[in-house]
Amino acid sequence: MTQQIILYPLYLQIAISVILMFAWFKISFQKVFSVIGSFISVGLAGWLFYEVWVNGTLTVQAGNWEAPFGITFVADTLAVTLVLLTAIAGLAVSIFSAGSVLRDRLRFGYFPIFHFLLLGLNGAFLTGDIFNLYVWFEIIIISSFVLITIGGEKAQLEGAVKYFTLNILASMIFLTAIAVLYGLTGSLNMADLAGKVAAIENRGLVEITGILFLIGFGIKAGVFPLYFWLPASYHTPPFAVSAIFGGLLTKVGVYALLRVFTLIFSGDAFLNKILIIIAILTLISGGIGALVQNNMRKVFSYLIICHIGYMIAGLGMLTEIAIAGAIFYLIHDIVVKTNLFMLSGVVYRIKGTNSMRQLGDIYAKWPKISLLLFIPLFSLVGIPPLSGFWPKINLIKAGFAQGSYITVAAIIFASFITLVIIAKLWAEVFWKKGEELPFRKHFGYFDKMTTFKRWQFVFPVALLSIVSLYIGFGAEHIQELSARIAAELMNTEGYINTVLNTAK
Amino acid sequence: MEVLLALMIGILYATGIYMMLRRSLVKLIIGIILLGNGANLLIFFLGRITKGAPPIIPGDAKVFSEAFADPVPQALILTAIVISFGLQSFAIVLVKRAHTVVRTDDLDEMNATDEDS
Numbered sequence: 001m002t003q004q005i006i007l008y009p010l011y012l013q014i015a016i017s018v019i020l021m022f023a024w025f026k027i028s029f030q031k032v033f034s035v036i037g038s039f040i041s042v043g044l045a046g047w048l049f050y051e052v053w054v055n056g057t058l059t060v061q062a063g064n065w066e067a068p069f070g071i072t073f074v075a076d077t078l079a080v081t082l083v084l085l086t087a088i089a090g091l092a093v094s095i096f097s098a099g100s101v102l103r104d105r106l107r108f109g110y111f112p113i114f115h116f117l118l119l120g121l122n123g124a125f126l127t128g129d130i131f132n133l134y135v136w137f138e139i140i141i142i143s144s145f146v147l148i149t150i151g152g153e154k155a156q157l158e159g160a161v162k163y164f165t166l167n168i169l170a171s172m173i174f175l176t177a178i179a180v181l182y183g184l185t186g187s188l189n190m191a192d193l194a195g196k197v198a199a200i201e202n203r204g205l206v207e208i209t210g211i212l213f214l215i216g217f218g219i220k221a222g223v224f225p226l227y228f229w230l231p232a233s234y235h236t237p238p239f240a241v242s243a244i245f246g247g248l249l250t251k252v253g254v255y256a257l258l259r260v261f262t263l264i265f266s267g268d269a270f271l272n273k274i275l276i277i278i279a280i281l282t283l284i285s286g287g288i289g290a291l292v293q294n295n296m297r298k299v300f301s302y303l304i305i306c307h308i309g310y311m312i313a314g315l316g317m318l319t320e321i322a323i324a325g326a327i328f329y330l331i332h333d334i335v336v337k338t339n340l341f342m343l344s345g346v347v348y349r350i351k352g353t354n355s356m357r358q359l360g361d362i363y364a365k366w367p368k369i370s371l372l373l374f375i376p377l378f379s380l381v382g383i384p385p386l387s388g389f390w391p392k393i394n395l396i397k398a399g400f401a402q403g404s405y406i407t408v409a410a411i412i413f414a415s416f417i418t419l420v421i422i423a424k425l426w427a428e429v430f431w432k433k434g435e436e437l438p439f440r441k442h443f444g445y446f447d448k449m450t451t452f453k454r455w456q457f458v459f460p461v462a463l464l465s466i467v468s469l470y471i472g473f474g475a476e477h478i479q480e481l482s483a484r485i486a487a488e489l490m491n492t493e494g495y496i497n498t499v500l501n502t503a504k
Numbered sequence: 505m506e507v508l509l510a511l512m513i514g515i516l517y518a519t520g521i522y523m524m525l526r527r528s529l530v531k532l533i534i535g536i537i538l539l540g541n542g543a544n545l546l547i548f549f550l551g552r553i554t555k556g557a558p559p560i561i562p563g564d565a566k567v568f569s570e571a572f573a574d575p576v577p578q579a580l581i582l583t584a585i586v587i588s589f590g591l592q593s594f595a596i597v598l599v600k601r602a603h604t605v606v607r608t609d610d611l612d613e614m615n616a617t618d619e620d621s
Contacts, residue, residue, distance in 0.1 A: 131580055138587045145594055149601070157602040158614040161529070164598060168536055168591055169524065175543045175584060182577065183550025 003060045005051060006075045006126055008044050009083055012037065013119035020112040030111045031098040037115070038091040045080070045087035052080045057488070057498045059128065067500045068192040074128035074499055078327065078485045082125045082255060085331060088467060089247045089338045090118045092460035096342050097240035099456025100349070105151045105238060113150075117143035117244065124252050128499055130178055131188045133256065137174065137220075141167045144249060147241045148233065159233035166219055166229035174216035180209045181264075191499035194263050194492055203268075210265040214274065217260070221253030223312055224282040227305045231289065234304075235297035235354075239345030242297060246304055247338030251330060254311050258326070261315055262489040275316030280410040283309030287417035296344040296354045296429070299421060300337070303380070306414055307333055310395060313407055317398050323486035325394030328478055332379070332387045332471050339376040339464040346373070346457050347429060349446040352437055356425065360434020369458065370430050375465040377426060379472060381419045387471035388415075390479065509549050516542030527611045529599045536595060540588040544581045551577025 016037040023029050052058055052075050062071040075083075094114070101110055120139035127133050144167075149160045182188060184205065185196040200206055215226065222230045230250070234242055265271055286306025293299045307329070314326025346369065348354050350362060363370040375386075382388025392415060399408035446454065471478050488494060516538050523535030554573040561568060606614060 131583075135583065135587070138591070142590060142594065145598070149598060152601060152605065154605050155616045157598070157605050158616050160598060161602055161611070161614060164595065165524070165532060165536075168595070169539075171591075172536075172539050172543050176546060178580075179543065179547040179550050182547065182580075183552075186574075188576070 003058055005044075005048055006058055006060045006073050009041060009048065009087070009122045010119060010126070012041050012044055013115050013122060016041075017112045017115040017119065020115065021109070024109065025107065027103060027106050030106065034094045034111045034115065035091075035098060038087070038094040041118070042084075042087040042091050045084040048075060049080045049084045052077055057495060059499050068187055068189045071132050072128035072189055072191070072499055073126050074191075074495070075126055076485075076488055076495060076498075077481070078255075078258070078489065079125045081327075081331065081481065081485065082251075082334075083122050085334045086118060086121050086125070086248060089244065089334055089464070092338060092342070092464050093240050093244045093247075095456055095463075096243065096345065096460040097238075099453055100345055101238050101240050102151075108150050110147070110150055113143050113146045114244070117147065121248055121252060125255060128190050129188055130181065130190055130193065130260075134171070134174055134178060137171060137252070137256075140249065140252060141171065144245065148237045148245075150241075151238065153236070156236045159236035162229045163233035166226075170216050170219035173212055173219070177209055177212035177216055180205075180212065184209065189499065190259070190263055191496040194266075194496055197264050206265065207268060207270050210261070210268060210271045211274070213260050213265070214257070214271070214278075217253045217256045218278070219253075220250065221257060221308055221312075222250045222305050223278050223308055224285050224305070227282075227286070230305060231293075231298055231301040234301040235295055239297075239341060239348065243338045243341035243345070246300065246341045247334050250304055250308060251334055254308060254330060257312070258315055258323075258330075258489065262318070262323070263492055263495065266492065267318070272316050272318055275312055276404065276407060279309045279313035279316050280406060281309075282306070282312060283410045283414040287414050287421075290421050291417065294356050296347065296356060296359075296425070297341065299356075299425060300340045300344065303340075303418065303421065304337055306418065307337075307380075309414060310391070310411065313411060314395055314398070317395075317402055317404065317407065318490075319398050319401065320483075320486045320490050321394050321401070322398035323489055324479070324482040325391045325398060327482040327485045328391035328394060329388075331478060331482070332391060332468070335464050335467050335471065336376050336380050336387065339461060339468065340380065342457075342461050342464070343373050343376055346446070346461060349444065349449075349457065351434070352440050352443055352445065356428040358435045358437060359429045360432035361430075362434075363430040372458065372462060372465060373430075374426075376461070376468060377422050379465075379468045381422045382415060383419075385472050385475070387468050387475070389472070390475040391482075394479075394482075505553060505555075506549075509545065509553070513542050513545050513549060516545065529603065529609050529611065532611070533592065533595050533599060537588075537592055540584075540592070544584050544588075547577050547580050547584065551580075 020030050057076040060073045120136050120143060123136035124133055127136060145164055148163055184200060185193055187193050187196055197206060219226045234245055283306055286302050290299050290302030293302060310329045311326040314322045344354055351359055379386040379388055395411055396408050520535045520539030520542055523531045551574045554571055557572045559572040559575050
């Protein structure tokens with residue numbers, strides 16, 4: 001029963017959540033248990049990744065109902081890579097939450113909900129059934145609603161109203177798209193849908209269904225012009241929550257787009273054209289938006305939007321090399337974006353603000369920490385040999401191969417504008433002579449913390465920085481992985497045959 | 505019957521989106537509820553409506569010989585109803601909290617998150 005290991009990450013997360021719920025008020029126990037559980041989940045995800053890397057795609061049929069009729073869980077290389085990254089980011093954020101989230105917030109079930117969120121993420125990556133994907137999406141958003149409102153400050157609630165409305169609208173559109181797709185084909189299994197959708201003669205109806213999926217997932221991924229909820233809400237919750245949201249939630253939207261538009265609606269010229277246009281506008285508008293912001297977390301929120309554009313561009317070009325670039329960027333982006341929001345948390349604890357106008361001279365007082373924070377910031381820009389550089393080579397190569405020079409220009413423009421923003425941020429936050437800020441009496445400043453507590457802030461940042469460095473310096477391995485994923489996504493027969501068991 | 509249902513779904517979607525575009529928080533929730541019901545009915549509708557033909561196979565037959573009602577859409581709707589019930593209850597509590605803290609029902613006045621800081 002090696003197939004069952006697909007479900008182990010899900011079992012583990014749900015077990016952690018349930019046990020944590022029974023220890024509702026025992027905060028110290030919750031912290032320790034959550035961190036230990038996250039360590040185990042990295043181990044399990046690593047095991048699953050290894051099995052799939054060696055043996056190829058695994059599937060499990062829930063309740064032994066045969067493939068197109070029951071719910072299928074599929075672990076292909078893309079899914080297990082994302083499960084592994086979720087586990088790593090989850091571990092880092094779990095440690096960071098234990099150090100940074102206030103006790104008053106932890107008392108309202110922060111950790112159980114956090115693990116439910118991870119459960120939803122793992123489920124969304126592993127499922128092979130489109131309606132089941134909807135259910136996992138709902139688990140993700142209901143957990144994220146609780147996490148974003150926990151604490152109930154004014155700005156938080158206002159951000160939550162915006163976040164809530166747009167995400168629920170996205171779910172409704174997704175559900176509508178599923179309804180139309182079911183009406184067209186009478187199936188919900190994604191592998192089965194691939195063949196059935198290709199056989200439909202009324203292409204106009206298929207394209208409209210595709211557009212419905214694009215809008216539903218696009219709102220979640222934060223693409224132009226559907227992203228406005230993102231910078232309005234991501235800077236309001238605690239830093240640990242921003243970190244897991246920024247790193248993983250928009251990426252679920254991107255994953256869903258990748259899956260649906262390579263498997264079900266693959267090769268539709270009209271949809272690809274729309275994706276390319278959206279990608280270009282996302283790259284430009286996100287970059288320009290980030291340029292004028294003054295709050296560190298708002299800058300990073302706009303940069304999330306800007307960099308979603310790279311992945312959508314890769315998907316829109318739909319060649320193997322372009323998809324490989326998009327996957328590589330996805331891997332790099334999850335690690336770096338999670339790290340950036342934790343980084344802004346560290347800066348906030350050092351100075352008591354996140355406003356770039358007031359910040360300054362962190363480099364003079366904390367040279368070692370500044371050096372550590374340098375790694376994620378400049379990995380994001382992609383100064384070679386750091387990790388953001390390599391995927392862009394793939395994307396630009398794919399752009400030239402197709403002769404879509406506007407895409408190439410947009411990609412280069414976005415990289416350049418990211419460089420400008422990060423250079424400005426580095427100068428303002430770390431080098432500039434800062435303002436003398438009023439001393440806040442009940443604020444846990446970084447220099448007053450115990451060494452143990454400080455490590456809870458620095459360790460997760462260091463952990464993800466090391467992963468980033470590995471992605472940069474071990475780019476050959478990640479490139480090999482991305483190329484394999486891209487080959488699997490482009491040649492869907494392998495996926496379909498494994499799920500429907502038709503190869504034998 | 506089909507035409508009636510199609511009209512009904514159209515009206516539910518239209519009013520739902522119209523209500524969501526209003527500025528009041530309460531109307532926002534009403535919009536979400538209407539939209540959710542519209543989506544559920546759409547699944548039901550697109551699963552083909554078959555009257556008086558339950559998907560039960562006679563004891564002596566191996567396959568269905570006549571048209572039967574598809575049970576899958578009903579299972580889907582049941583799931584979707586439960587999920588939207590949970591989300592709507594959360595929405596009502598969230599809006600009540602937001603109203604107590606911000607002291608307004610007008611979405612246009614909720615702009616603390618856009619302030620420069």
